[in-house]
Amino acid sequence: MKILQPAAWPRPKGYSNAIEARGRTIYVAGLIGWTEEEKFVAKDLPGQFEQLLKNLVALLAEGEAGPEHIVRMTWYVTDKQAYLRDAKKIGEIYRTHMGRSYPTMAVVQVVALMEDDAKIEIEVTAVVPD
Numbered sequence: 001m002k003i004l005q006p007a008a009w010p011r012p013k014g015y016s017n018a019i020e021a022r023g024r025t026i027y028v029a030g031l032i033g034w035t036e037e038e039k040f041v042a043k044d045l046p047g048q049f050e051q052l053l054k055n056l057v058a059l060l061a062e063g064e065a066g067p068e069h070i071v072r073m074t075w076y077v078t079d080k081q082a083y084l085r086d087a088k089k090i091g092e093i094y095r096t097h098m099g100r101s102y103p104t105m106a107v108v109q110v111v112a113l114m115e116d117d118a119k120i121e122i123e124v125t126a127v128v129p130d
Contacts, residue, residue, distance in 0.1 A: 001020065001069075001071065005018075016102050019104055021129075022130060024127070026063045026126040027124075030121040030123045031122055032115055032118040033048025033049060033120060034048075045077065048118065056097075063126070068101045070125070072103055072105075072125040074108070075105065075108065075122050076109075078113060
């Protein structure tokens with residue numbers, strides 16, 4: 001993978017503007033922060049985010065991949081203010097499970113998610129090099 005970063009642009013914090021990749025592609029459906037039994041342990045955004053990342057890492061491992069192979073993430077949050085308020089904690093959780101991998105990202109506030117108790121949903125594309 002190669003991060004595409006024009007020299008004159010400031011480096012984004014916590015994500016990349018563009019990534020070039022070649023290899024085997026893994027597409028991960030929208031994940032939410034519940035357990036493998038489809039139960040929410042955490043009611044707050046950071047807690048659900050942490051469970052979601054654990055789920056994501058487990059799914060990637062099934063495809064012999066890891067966080068370092070992620071090239072795109074789209075986040076859907078139900079409460080922008082909660083996201084901004086908990087941004088530092090969310091960043092810490094992210095680094096714990098994802099390391100220093102900063103794929104392209106978009107974060108979007110939505111009115112609701114399909115599961116009433118869900119606070120966040122994330123879709124992912126990963127590319128494992130040839």
